[in-house]
Amino acid sequence: MIQDILDIKPTDSFQDMCDRMAAFLGMKTRIPENAMRRAIQDPDFANDLITCRNAPDFLEALLDDPGNDHYAEPEAEAAKITNTELLKKASGALLRWSKAGFSTVDEEVLETRENACLGCEYISKPETMLQKLVTSKSKAQIGKRVADCVCKLCGCSLSKKIRLPSEACPAVHPKNQELNRWSEPIGKTG
Ligand code: SF4
Known part of the structure; x- marks a missing residue:
């Protein structure tokens, strides 16, 4: 499963990454893009998501956090950052998380x-x-x-x-x- 989300191809979209992250976390629906952007930029938030893996109620609270709105992509920035760059950033973040230990207790x-x-x-x-x-x-x-x-x-x-x-x-x-x-x-x- 970790390999699935780390195996990013240039043809993948950011939405594909949100889908894979949702599957990894045990969610049935795609995670919001703002939450994914926040996870990439905020290690504490990423850690919270991982520790709440397979706990839908906790995950929903994190994914609906109003603080995620600060990570909406400004239009000017969107024009500058290509999809490939965004995926590269995301894959770097995921690799760091996997090295930090993706597991939780049974x-x-x-x-x-x-x-x-x-x-x-x-x-x-x-x-x-x-x-x-x-x-x-x-x-x-x-x-x-x-x-x-x-x-x-x-x-x-x-x-x-x-x-x-x-x-x-x-x-x-x-x-x-x-x-x-x-x-x-x-x-x-x-
Ligand atoms: S059992 Fe251990 S971790 Fe839990 S409240 Fe007591 S001291 Fe803290």
């Missing part, structure tokens, strides 16, 4: 990590989110229960942190000094 690991965070005293939940967690239907949806929550120890957004194989819980397991609170060996990443 559902089982995601659930274990999320359960641990939900029972941990270091989780920080805004009041409104706490209420939402109690009442919302999304309570049962793995990976979404820690939406908007932050780890007080590392300051990370938990909905992203728990998805990445390269991330580790910073706290020692209360019953096993060799494990962290996600029940993963301390020092293990990747």
Whole structure:
């Protein structure tokens, strides 16, 4: 799949790239061009997309972000930048992302990590989110229960942190000094 989106041909259009990116992210419809342009230029946004891969609700929120409008192509610029140049830029960005690690953890690991965070005293939940967690239907949806929550120890957004194989819980397991609170060996990443 990664090769599919990296294998860009001069005859491809920017829309083709948006289609391939959508397939890679697990979306059924083409991703908006403004979002694709933003992903190429903003590594944090690209990282957010990748960590929310196969999580349609999160992806839709990112793809509909009003901030993407800043990446609409000005007409003057459009005239200057050829399709080939745009694709070249996109392929460079995708290559960098693939080197940074395109993967996310499987559902089982995601659930274990999320359960641990939900029972941990270091989780920080805004009041409104706490209420939402109690009442919302999304309570049962793995990976979404820690939406908007932050780890007080590392300051990370938990909905992203728990998805990445390269991330580790910073706290020692209360019953096993060799494990962290996600029940993963301390020092293990990747
Ligand atoms: S990452 Fe670890 S320390 Fe942070 S909230 Fe989750 S379980 Fe607690």
